[in-house]
Amino acid sequence: MTSRVHLIAAARPNFMKVAPLYHALTAAGDFTPVLIHTGQHYDANMSDDIFRDLSLPAPDHHMGVGSGSHAEQTAGVMVAYEKIASEDRPDWLVVVGDVNSTAACALTGTKLHIPTVHLEAGLRSRDRAMPEELNRLMTDVLADVLWTPSPDADANLAAEGIPADRITRVGNIMMDSLELIRPRLDAVAAAAGMDLRPGHYGIVTLHRPSNVDTEAMLSPIVDALAEAAQRLPLVFPQHPRTAARLEAFGLKGRLERAGVRLVPPQSYLPFMSLMKDSAIVITDSGGLQEETTYLGIPCLTLRDNTERPITIDEGTNQLVKADGLVAALDAALSADRTTRSKPEFWDGETALRCVEDLRRRAGRGNEPA
The missing domain is CATH 3.40.50.2000 (Glycogen Phosphorylase B;)
Incomplete structure (x- = not known):
């Protein structure tokens, strides 16, 4: 049956x-x-x-x-x-x-x-x-x-x-998905396709209303990202919601002038190839906190809280605010990459x-x- x-x-x-x-x-x-x-x-x-x-x-x-x-x-x-x-x-x-x-x-x-x-x-x-x-x-x-x-x-x-x-x-189960596509990640070579050097660039993703829906919240984040982009190249796949707010608030140009590479949303395989070879991830996503922990990549989460505290306790994640982003970025990039054990299961x-x-x-x- x-x-x-x-x-x-x-x-x-x-x-x-x-x-x-x-x-x-x-x-x-x-x-x-x-x-x-x-x-x-x-x-x-x-x-x-x-x-x-x-x-x-x-x-x-x-x-x-x-x-x-x-x-x-x-x-x-x-x-x-x-x-x-x-x-x-x-x-x-x-x-x-x-x-x-x-x-x-x-x-x-x-x-x-x-x-x-x-x-x-x-x-x-x-x-x-x-x-x-x-x-x-x-x-x-x-x-x-x-x-x-x-x-x-x-x-x-x-x-x-x-x-x-x-x-x-x-x-x-997000780790099951990653393992499902892992054999294809190197072949995709998303970083090379964007003329990026593996281990020498960062990824940005933002979509939460608390970060992007008001100019008062989004503008300081944009300022911090513009400054962070002077440390290393940043690639920013834009969620449709975020892209619309950057345009509406007149903030898109500030990122472009700072050299932040604004790209359309990426599907799963190229995005994971890009993330696997990155030096750091700046995000407000829940899933990326987990995937960076699994891959051992530093993750700066622009939120006041997380429903995934295990990524902080056992992983590579830390919560940051816009005014502390650049300092946290500098610290994470200069820290030793010690091998961490993955959470059980x-x-x-x-x-x-x-x-x-x-x-x-x-x-x-x-x-x-």
Whole structure:
């Protein structure tokens, strides 16, 4: 007997988390994965190309929800997923990460009494001004099974009263995605394609509303990046939201005059090739905090908090503000690169543990049906 599993993908990081699980479920033989793209991100370099990079087929369902307010996106996904799930009811629903589609599908699925799993559960920034934090809190309360990446996530769920039998630590599936494409990274040679010398440039990514939505917040960051660009070349793949704000606030020219290379969003394979060969990453992304820890690359995170504290405790990440960015950059570039051990279960085998847990919870043990 095979189990039908809906896998929800919405924003760029979701695709990386879904891909290894899709491949592991397909290889297992006793599961039929069904890819569902909500369309929350609709730029080709942030969605469709990533499916190609990760050897995923075209989605079985595409909602085409697109942009809009948080309420519009959440409501649109709920309506669309309810229709899909009613016509193609799965045995399991797996939602990943912390975007609006994650919470929307979790709410819809659990109301339809579909066993629902949250992959990357238990992360907490403790900042309710972040939409992602609210999505995480809602999803973890609703989901029947919580797959966590790290001990701090287990502890967060336990402190919130989640029963232990709903929690399984499976590890960090983003590392599975990285290992999936690692053999192709050197061949891509993204740095050489941009005339950059490996180990002698930095990468910048920014997208969070708290950093880019107001000129008062974005302008000091731009000033800091302009100064940082005098230390080493910086490449800045622009999220569509950020590109629009830089234009609207008249800040794009300041970066260009400082020599910051502004480029379009990169799909997963070229971006990871570029990151692998970088000297440092400046970001407000959650996933990049993890990937730099795995690769041993210094990461400066422009945020007041992180839902991934293990990247600070055991990794290469540190939180910085705009006015401390250049000093932190200088310190990180001059520091010795000591070898760090990777956190437990950040080993490229998380998807296999997910499959094993589904089998166990379905009462099928470890053997294919």
